[in-house]
Amino acid sequence: MTRVWYVKPEHPDPAVLAEAASILRRGGLVAFPTETVYGLGADATSSRAVQGIFRAKGRPPDNPLIVHFADAGDLPSLSAAARRLAASFWPGPLTLVIPRVPALAPEVSCGLDTLAVRVPDHPVARELIRRAGVPLAAPSANRSGRPSPTTGEHVLADLEGLIDGLLDAGPTRVGLESTVLDLTVDPPAVLRPGGLSLEDLQRVLPGAHVAGPTAGPARSPGIRHRHYAPRARVVPVEGAASGARATLKAMVIRLRGEGLRVGALVTAELAGADLKADVVRAMGSRADLAAVAAGLYAGLRAVDEAGVDVILVESDFPAAGLGRAIQDRLARAADLVPGPPPGSGIQ
Ligand code: AMP
Numbered sequence: 390m391t392r393v394w395y396v397k398p399e400h401p402d403p404a405v406l407a408e409a410a411s412i413l414r415r416g417g418l419v420a421f422p423t424e425t426v427y428g429l430g431a432d433a434t435s436s437r438a439v440q441g442i443f444r445a446k447g448r449p450p451d452n453p454l455i456v457h458f459a460d461a462g463d464l465p466s467l468s469a470a471a472r473r474l475a476a477s478f479w480p481g482p483l484t485l486v487i488p489r490v491p492a493l494a495p496e497v498s499c500g501l502d503t504l505a506v507r508v509p510d511h512p513v514a515r516e517l518i519r520r521a522g523v524p525l526a527a528p529s530a531n532r533s534g535r536p537s538p539t540t541g542e543h544v545l546a547d548l549e550g551l552i553d554g555l556l557d558a559g560p561t562r563v564g565l566e567s568t569v570l571d572l573t574v575d576p577p578a579v580l581r582p583g584g585l586s587l588e589d590l591q592r593v594l595p596g597a598h599v600a601g602p603t604a605g606p607a608r609s610p611g612i613r614h615r616h617y618a619p620r621a622r623v624v625p626v627e628g629a630a631s632g633a634r635a636t637l638k639a640m641v642i643r644l645r646g647e648g649l650r651v652g653a654l655v656t657a658e659l660a661g662a663d664l665k666a667d668v669v670r671a672m673g674s675r676a677d678l679a680a681v682a683a684g685l686y687a688g689l690r691a692v693d694e695a696g697v698d699v700i701l702v703e704s705d706f707p708a709a710g711l712g713r714a715i716q717d718r719l720a721r722a723a724d725l726v727p728g729p730p731p732g733s734g735i736q
C-alpha cells in the first residue's frame with residue numbers, strides 16, 4: 390500500500406517528514422518533490438533499498454541513479470571545479486558526475502567507476518534527506534520510459550501500490566530533470582541538458598560543452614533508453630512559429646482522415662487557434678520557455694489520458710537556454726534519438 394501525505398512545500402509537517410524518513414531508514418521507497426520533478430527515494434547506502442527502486446520503476450539494470458544530498462558539505466571530498474560549481478548552483482538543477490564513492494551501494498553506479506550527485510532545491514527534499522540521515526538515491530518517480538512526474542497524481546498514476554509512500558507538495562517548479570555534467574572527463578561534458586542552461590554553466594566553467602552523440606551513450610548508459618514517452622505516438626511539428634498553425638492544422642486533418650484520434654500540445658499562442666484536433670492543450674507561452682518546460686510533461690500525460698493515437702507537439706524552440714532541454718525531451722519522447730551504432734557492443 391502507498392501512503393500519501395499532503396504537505397506544504399515551504400512548511401512541511403515535521404511529524405510527517407519523520408515518518409517518511411523512518412520508512413526510508415528501514416529500506417523503504419518514498420517519492421518526494423524536488424524543484425525539477427518528483428524523485429523516488431531510497432537509502433543510497435543500502436543495496437537492498439536501491440534494488441527496490443529498479444524493481445518498482447522497471448528500470449533497466451544498467452541505468453545508474455543520481456544520489457541526493459541535503460548539503461554540499463555532506464559530500465565526500467570534491468575537486469576544485471566541483472566545489473566551484475556547487476557554490477554557484479547548489480541547491481539546484483545540476484547533477485555532477487564524479488569518481489565513485491565506496492560508502493554507497495554499488496547498484497547506484499551500475500558498475501561504472503563514477504557517481505552522479507546533486508543537492509535539490511526544495512525544502513521538503515532537503516529536510517527529508519536530513520532526517521533520513523543518509524543520502525537518497527532518487528531517479529524520477531515514474532515507471533521507466535514514461536514522462537517524469539511533475540505532480541503527486543503523476544507519481545500515483547505510475548507507482549501506486551509499488552512504493553511505500555508519497556510526499557505530495559503540489560506541482561514542481563522547473564518541470565524538467567537536472568542538467569547532468571560529467572566532471573571525470575576533460576573538458577567536462579554535459580551528458581543531459583536540463584534545468585540549468587549551458588549558458589549559465591559556462592559562466593562558471595567556460596570549458597563545459599555538450600557531449601557528442603557517440604560520447605553520450607558510452608558515458609551515461611541510461612541516455613540510450615527510450616524516455617519520457619506517453620502511450621500515444623509523439624510527433625514533434627516543426628515550422629516557424631508563424632507557420633506552425635497552418636502546418637499543424639493540415640497534419641491534424643490528414644491524420645483524422647485516416648481515422649486516428651489526434652491530440653495537440655502547443656504553446657499558449659496556438660492553443661486558441663482552430664486546430665481541429667480532438668484534444669488541445671497549452672504548455673505555456675512561447676515567450677516564456679520556463680513555462681513551456683514546466684508544462685511539458687503534464688501536457689503529454691493529459692493529452693495521452695484523453696485516449697488519442699497521436700500527439701502533435703509544437704517543437705521548434707530555440708536551441709539555447711531551456712530550449713535545449715525541451716528539444717532533447719521531445720526528441721526522446723518521439724523516439725527520434727539514434728541508438729548506439731550496430732556492433733558497438735552497447736545495446
Ligand atoms: P533520472 O534520475 O531518472 O532522471 O536519471 C538519471 C540520469 O543520470 C540518467 O540519464 C543516468 O544515465 C544519469 N547518470 C546517473 N549516474 C550516472 C553516472 N555515474 N555517469 C553518467 N550518467 C549518470
Ligand code: MG
Pocket residue numbers: 528529537
Ligand atoms: Mg528518469
